[in-house]
Every structure is written in C-alpha cells, then in structure tokens.
Amino acid sequence: MVFGVVFVALWEAAVRGFDLKPYFLAAPSKIAEQFVKNASRILEAASVSGTNALVGLIVGTIFGIVMSFILSRFGFLNQLITPLAIALNAIPIFVLVAVLNNMYSITSEIPRRFMVTLVVYFIVLVNVAKGLTQVRSTHVEIMRSYAASEIEILRKVRVPNAVPYLFTALKIAAPASVITAFVSEYFGGSQNGLGSRITSNIANSKNAAAWAYVLGACLLGLLFYIISIVLENVASRGGVANNTNNNNKNK
Amino acid sequence: MSAVNVQGASKIFNQGTPKQVDALVDVNLTVEPGEFVSLIGPSGCGKSTLLRLIANLLEPTTGEITVNSKTASQSRLDQDYGMAFQQAGLFDWRTVAKNIELPLELKGWDKAKRAARAKEMLELVKLPEFADMYPWQLSGGMQQRIAIARALAAHPPLLLMDEPFGALDEMTREYMQGELLRICSETKTTVVFVTHSIPEAVYLSNRVVVMSPRPGRITEVINVSLGSNRTEDTRGADEFFKGITAVREALRGTHDDHANAGAVRGVEDR
Numbered sequence: 001m002v003f004g005v006v007f008v009a010l011w012e013a014a015v016r017g018f019d020l021k022p023y024f025l026a027a028p029s030k031i032a033e034q035f036v037k038n039a040s041r042i043l044e045a046a047s048v049s050g051t052n053a054l055v056g057l058i059v060g061t062i063f064g065i066v067m068s069f070i071l072s073r074f075g076f077l078n079q080l081i082t083p084l085a086i087a088l089n090a091i092p093i094f095v096l097v098a099v100l101n102n103m104y105s106i107t108s109e110i111p112r113r114f115m116v117t118l119v120v121y122f123i124v125l126v127n128v129a130k131g132l133t134q135v136r137s138t139h140v141e142i143m144r145s146y147a148a149s150e151i152e153i154l155r156k157v158r159v160p161n162a163v164p165y166l167f168t169a170l171k172i173a174a175p176a177s178v179i180t181a182f183v184s185e186y187f188g189g190s191q192n193g194l195g196s197r198i199t200s201n202i203a204n205s206k207n208a209a210a211w212a213y214v215l216g217a218c219l220l221g222l223l224f225y226i227i228s229i230v231l232e233n234v235a236s237r238g239g240v241a242n243n244t245n246n247n248n249k250n251k
Numbered sequence: 252m253s254a255v256n257v258q259g260a261s262k263i264f265n266q267g268t269p270k271q272v273d274a275l276v277d278v279n280l281t282v283e284p285g286e287f288v289s290l291i292g293p294s295g296c297g298k299s300t301l302l303r304l305i306a307n308l309l310e311p312t313t314g315e316i317t318v319n320s321k322t323a324s325q326s327r328l329d330q331d332y333g334m335a336f337q338q339a340g341l342f343d344w345r346t347v348a349k350n351i352e353l354p355l356e357l358k359g360w361d362k363a364k365r366a367a368r369a370k371e372m373l374e375l376v377k378l379p380e381f382a383d384m385y386p387w388q389l390s391g392g393m394q395q396r397i398a399i400a401r402a403l404a405a406h407p408p409l410l411l412m413d414e415p416f417g418a419l420d421e422m423t424r425e426y427m428q429g430e431l432l433r434i435c436s437e438t439k440t441t442v443v444f445v446t447h448s449i450p451e452a453v454y455l456s457n458r459v460v461v462m463s464p465r466p467g468r469i470t471e472v473i474n475v476s477l478g479s480n481r482t483e484d485t486r487g488a489d490e491f492f493k494g495i496t497a498v499r500e501a502l503r504g505t506h507d508d509h510a511n512a513g514a515v516r517g518v519e520d521r
Contacts (some may be wrong), residue, residue: 138340145306145334145411146357147327156353160344 026208034212042194042216049193050220052109053181056116057173057224063117064124065166071125072132072158085122094180097187112184112193119180120173127169131162167232174224182217194220252320254409254441255282255305260314262300262467273466274300278314280460280469284408287435287442289452289459291498297467298445299413305443306334306411319408330358332409333402337417339394341386341401348373348382351401358405372400375434392423396430403438410435410442417447425486428454432481449502453477453494454486461501471501 008028014020015027035042071078096118100111135157143153185195194217201210262275275297282288290298303309304316307327318326326332333354341350351372352365360368373379376396386394395415402410416424428451435442446452452459453475461471475494477485485491 136338136340138336138338139342141308141336142334142340143357144308145327145332146330146354148357152357156356157342160342163344 024207026211030208031211031215034208035215038209038212041197042213045192045194045197045213046216046220048109049178049181049185049195049217050223052112052184052193053116053177053220053224055113056118056181057120057177059113060117060120060173060177061124061170064121064169065128067121068125068128068132068162071129078129085125088122094183094187097184101187107190109190112181115184116177116180120177123173123176124166124169127165127172128162131165132158135161163235167228167235170228170231171225174228175221178217178221178224252284253281253317254284254286254319255280255443256315256317256320257281257301257305258315260301260304260311260316262297262304262309263312266312275304275311276466276468278467278469282441282443284441285439286458287432287444287456289444289446289456290462291446291449291452291459292462292467292502293464295464295467296462297464298462300467301462302411302413302443302445306332330354330405331407332411333405333407335395335398335402335410335412335415337414339386339391339398341394341397343385343387346383346385347378347389347397350386350397351404353401354405368404372404375403375437376400376430390423392419392427395419395427399431399434403434403440406438408441410440412442412444414445414447416451424451425483429483431455436479449495449498450486450491453491453498454481459494459498461498463504470504473497473501 011025012028015025071081094115097111097115100114101108104110132154139157139161140153143157148156181193182195182198185191185193186199191197191200194213198210198213198217201207201213257278257280260275260278261273264270264272264274278297278301280288280301290301292298300309304311305318305323307316307318307323316323319331321329321331341347342353345353348366348369351369355365355368369382370379373382376399378393378396378400381389381393381397386397389397398415399410402412416427419427431442432455434440442455444452444455454477456475459473459475460469461473462468463470473494475490477488477490477494
C-alpha cells in the first residue's frame with residue numbers, strides 16, 4: 001500500500017521534474033483526469049470485455065469440470081487426450097481469434113468468448129483432474145475396506161479432494177480470462193472493448209486516455225480475482241476447501 | 252468358530268515375469284475370537300500383505316481365507332472388520348464426528364442413529380469435546396484415536412491394524428497401547444496387529460507371529476503369558492522381558508537362516 005503511494009508519487013515527480021512529454025509517459029494526475037472524464041465510456045467498454053470474460057469463464061469451467069470427470073474415470077482416454085491438450089496449449093492460441101473472426105461475422109463476440117473458454121477450460125481441466133486422481137492411497141484403502149463402490153469413492157473422496165484444486169484453478173483462470181478477452185480484441189472485430197480502446201487511443205497519441213483504459217482493465221482483472229477469492233472463502237466456510245493447508249502435512 | 256482362518260495362503264506378485272515376488276508362501280494362521288495377535292518381522296516379510304489378504308484388499312494367489320466363518324470377500328462386503336493404518340487417514344473436509352460416521356453412512360444408517368453412535372465412540376476414545384473440530388486441528392495421537400473410533404464405529408468383531416502407532420512418538424505410543432488394550436477389552440474385539448516394535452508386540456499380544464522374508468512366511472508363533480490385565484507395571488515385569496527375549500531370538504533365527512545381514516533391519520528393539 002505504502003509502496004504503491006510512493007511509486008505513484010515518484011512517477012508524478014519524474015514526469016514533472018524531467019518534463020517528460022505526454023506521448024512518452026503520461027502523468028498519473030492526467031491519467032486520473034482522463035479516467036474520471038471517460039468514466040462512463042470506460043465502464044461501457046469494461047462491461048463488454050467483462051461479459052466476454054465472464055461467459056468464457058463460466059462455460060470453460062463447466063466444460064473443464066465435465067471433461068476432468070470423464071478423463072479421471074477412463075484412464076485410456078486420459079492417455080489419449082492429455083498429450084493432445086498439452087500440445088494444443090503450447091501453440092499460441094490467440095492467433096486462432098483471427099481465423100475465428102473470419103468464420104463468424106465481424107461484429108460477433110463469439111470468437112472472443114470462444115478464446116476465453118478455451119484458456120479457462122485447460123486450466124480447470126488440468127487442476128480438477130489432478131484433484132480427482134491424486135487422492136491418498138490410505139483413503140482409497142479405507143473406503144474399500146468399508147466395501148464402498150467406485151461411485152461412493154468418487155462422491156466421498158475424489159470430489160471433496162478436488163474442490164480446493166478447482167478454486168486454485170479459478171484463481172488462475174479468473175484474471176487469465178480477463179487478459180484473454182482484451183488480447184482477443186487486438187485481432188479485429190468490433191471496437192467496443194477495453195483492449196481495442198487502448199490500441200485506438202495509442203494510435204491517436206492519446207496516451208493519458210489509453211492509460212485510463214489500462215487502469216480500467218487492471219480494475220476489471222482485480223474484480224475477477226476478488227470474486228474468485230470470495231467464492232473460495234464461502235466454500236471453505238462449509239469446510240470443503242479446508243484441506244489445502246493440510247495436504248502437505250499428512251504426506 | 253475362529254475369527255480368522257488362513258489355510259495355505261500364498262501371494263505372488265507379478266507371477267511369471269522377471270519381477271516376480273513371492274510375498275507370502277504357504278501361510279497358516281488361526282485367530283480365536285477375543286484374541287490379540289501381532290505380526291512382526293523385518294521389512295519385506297509379507298506381514299502387511301497377510302493383513303491385506305485377511306482384509307480382502309488383496310486376493311490370495313492360492314489358499315483359503317475365512318473371516319467369521321465367511322469368505323474374506325463376503326466379510327468385507329458385510330463390514331465384519333474395521334481397519335486402521337499408520338497414517339490416520341482421516342478426511343480433512345469432514346469434522347471428527349462425521350469421520351467416525353463414515354462407515355455408518357456407507358451402511359445406510361439414518362442420521363440420528365449415526366450421530367448417537369459417533370458420540371458413543373468419542374466417549375470410548377475419551378475425546379468427546381472434539382466432535383465438531385476438523386482432523387487437522389488435532390495432534391497425531393488424537394487423530395489415531397479418532398481413526399480407531401472410526402474403525403470400530405460399526406462394532407465390527409475384528410480390528411485389523413497396520414502399524415497404527417508407527418508415526419507416533421514413544422510416550423504417545425505407550426499411552427495409545429494402553430488405550431487400545433482398554434478399548435479392545437471393553438468392546439471384546441479381536442485384533443490382528445502389524446508392527447515393527449518388539450516391546451509393542453509383546454505388551455499388546457496374546458500371541459506374537461514372527462515372520463521372515465524371501466519368501467515371506469511364518470517362522471515361529473510365541474505365546475505371551477502376561478495375562479489379561481496389563482498395566483504400565485507390566486512393562487517392568489519379568490514375563491514381559493522374557494517375551495521380548497523370545498521374540499528377539501526368533502527374529503535372529505530368521506536372520507541366521509538366510510545369512511543375510513539386512514534381514515532384521517526395520518525391526519525396532521526399543
């Protein structure tokens with residue numbers, strides 16, 4: 001907190017002291033001015049990017065969870081699909097947006113949402129699948145000694161074990177979904193989101209305005225992260241996510 | 252009717268491959284109801300394998316195993332035994348009481364009946380005030396007592412334990428041994444107990460089964476005549492030291508037979 005205040009003060013001082021031109025680096029005071037002036041437009045752009053991120057986050061999470069259940073149930077599928085998933089994750093999938101933009105109409109938000117879905121899907125899939133499969137062998141032996149069926153082991157051991165992994169995934173995926181939504185806007189399509197506003201303002205040398213949109217983007221990313229943490233706290237109050245702090249101790 | 256009856260049981264892992272391991276060969280063991288029997292021996296002697304055969308967590312390659320005069324698999328399905336491991340294996344996302352209720356849930360008991368039994372079991376292990384806490388808030392010894400309470404929650408006639416006190420410090424361990432004897436005599440439970448510790452085996456058991464490795468088999472069965480009322484004073488009794496000496500010599504025998512210096516490694520003298 002103190003560091004942040006000092007940093008902004010130094011920034012302001014540097015811009016004024018060295019008389020830096022606005023097209024090189026805008027002063028925080030100018031950025032704040034632009035932020036207030038354009039508040040309604042920033043909010044509008046943020047809601048466009050935010051909606052894309054949110055839709056992708058929800059759809060990606062659902063698909064990721066469903067797929068992780070299927071993969072953990074059928075080991076052979078896991079061996080078939082995991083290398084494919086890793087290979088797919090290694091290519092810079094952002095370029096897909098350009099292709100998808102050609103497939104759909106130019107004003108469609110679907111390519112951007114699809115991109116967010118894809119990114120979130122991998123993060124959730126990898127983590128939740130880990131949570132479902134990496135259960136303590138003692139737990140499985142105990143369940144078997146009680147003559148528990150595979151379904152009961154899934155419900156009472158694997159799923160609760162995977163819950164903290166899901167929240168870890170969401171904490172990574174929530175900010176990533178926002179970033180993906182911005183970057184997807186760089187590849188054409190409607191100029192209505194935060195990402196495209198940043199590029200167009202920079203193109204017009206309106207640096208302070210561009211920075212104001214960057215600030216909006218930061219706040220949006222932060223909001224998504226906070227929501228993921230609040231969700232985790234709500235869940236752990238029910239006792240389900242408590243074992244994150246204890247997993248290492250027992251191993 | 253014997254509590255456990257093992258007739259000519261063998262367990263061979265990876266049979267017919269270069270990695271073949273004769274974990275157990277031609278084992279015969281009978282445990283009477285109410286008896287406390289320890290399995291002791293160096294690492295690799297198959298004592299944990301034998302316990303898992305009785306529990307039906309593994310199938311024997313050859314031989315017959317009956318528990319309460321039923322096949323081992325039938326008695327597992329009927330939850331005729333409870334099991335405890337070196338790691339307490341409690342579920343961190345369940346409260347202590349809910350952990351104890353787990354086997355009862357799987358048996359389909361209703362909520363009120365489960366809660367009443369969990370309360371009864373917590374009284375038995377003397378931890379009634381911890382019902383609503385989570386396992387990670389408890390010490391290692393307390394966690395192990397909860398694990399025993401869970402294993403006995405359905406009142407099974409047989410308790411199978413795989414080095415349950417192996418991860419505890421010496422003081423806690425001796426306390427737990429006393430508690431286990433008290434609990435078993437109160438509930439009249441038959442116990443098969445795997446351990447690395449000679450004094451632990453002698454202090455707890457009516458009979459100590461000494462095993463040897465490569466291939467895993469029973470070499471000697473030693474009767475411990477300490478009577479049924481064992482206290483802390485028992486640890487200073489002549490009979491206790493006689494028992495320890497007898498088990499130690501039996502374990503040495505497994506050593507000399509094989510001229511293998513590493514064979515008794517893993518057995519604690521303390």
